[in-house]
Amino acid sequence: xxxxxxxxxxxxxxxxxxxxxxxxxxxxxxxxxxxxxxxxxxxxxxxxxxxxxxxxxxxxxxxxxxxxxxxxxxxxxxxxxxxxxxxxxxxxxxxxxxxxxxxxxxxxxxxxxxxxxxxxxxxxxxxxxxxxxxxxxxxxxxxxxxxxxxxxxxxxxxxxxxxxxxxxxxxxxxxxxxxxxxxxxxxxxxxxxxxxxxxxxxxxxxxxxxxxxxxxxxxxxxxxxxxxxxxxxxxxxxxx
Amino acid sequence: xxxxxxxxxxxxxxxxxxxxxxxxxxxxxxxxxxxxxxxxxxxxxxxxxxxxxx
Numbered sequence: 368x369x370x371x372x373x374x375x376x377x378x379x380x381x382x383x384x385x386x387x388x389x390x391x392x393x394x395x396x397x398x399x400x401x402x403x404x405x406x407x408x409x410x411x412x413x414x415x416x417x418x419x420x421x422x423x424x425x426x427x428x429x430x431x432x433x434x435x436x437x438x439x440x441x442x443x444x445x446x447x448x449x450x451x452x453x454x455x456x457x458x459x460x461x462x463x464x465x466x467x468x469x470x471x472x473x474x475x476x477x478x479x480x481x482x483x484x485x486x487x488x489x490x491x492x493x494x495x496x497x498x499x500x501x502x503x504x505x506x507x508x509x510x511x512x513x514x515x516x517x518x519x520x521x522x523x524x525x526x527x528x529x530x531x532x533x534x535x536x537x538x539x540x541x542x543x544x545x546x547x548x549x550x551x552x553x554x555x556x557x558x559x560x561x562x563x564x565x566x567x568x569x570x571x572x573x574x575x576x577x578x579x580x581x582x583x584x585x586x587x588x589x590x591x592x593x594x595x596x597x598x599x600x601x602x603x604x605x606x607x
Numbered sequence: 608x609x610x611x612x613x614x615x616x617x618x619x620x621x622x623x624x625x626x627x628x629x630x631x632x633x634x635x636x637x638x639x640x641x642x643x644x645x646x647x648x649x650x651x652x653x654x655x656x657x658x659x660x661x
Contacts, residue, residue, distance in 0.1 A: 398626060405625075
């Protein structure tokens, strides 16, 4: 079904064509003819430029389904501790502990990539591929700063937020995500993985620094999310 | 504001400004107007394409 903007574009094209023709034939006025031509070009531009190449609702439905699967898995395993995002072979994975006792170091978790369950001593956790992991692979640009990378992934590539601001202090990153457009309302998913924009930002940070990243906390203030991420060392134990 | 809306608004402003400026200068050749529109269109298309590739 045509969008409102497409109706507007078609109307503008028709009006511009009639206006240009009548200005040229009846009035013999070149500036008005040019204005008509300009309106026609503008109308055609609106018509031919795709606003959303894939319907937004479809993309959101895909994201929700993917997160719902994770929500079911997290509910079934009773996971409640925060996930740690870590890069491996150019891809980002999330480690989610399922036992209270966690003395596993991230280096050992990295060795378990490919398995759903990571086990080390009495520590058991899940290694899953978080949503948007594939997106990062295609839209990640080397050499750019984290604020640029976060902007590229959250704003340009996935369009899940309108803009992003980032402040770095030591190993803590504070993100301000403005007007998130896509999010999911799965309580377990949010508690473990963080909100969808924060989760994507954490994945970008993990890939950028080539280090594990954990979501410390996040606050929802009006139409913005303020999240704190912690960049961990490979030798550190994330759950103490 | 998303890129598509920004693009449409900027293009509208550019067309309005170029028509009024050229009309004020007394330009009466239609090809000059169409050339300017073509340049503006191509410039913005290229800018939008580069933004998407970034």
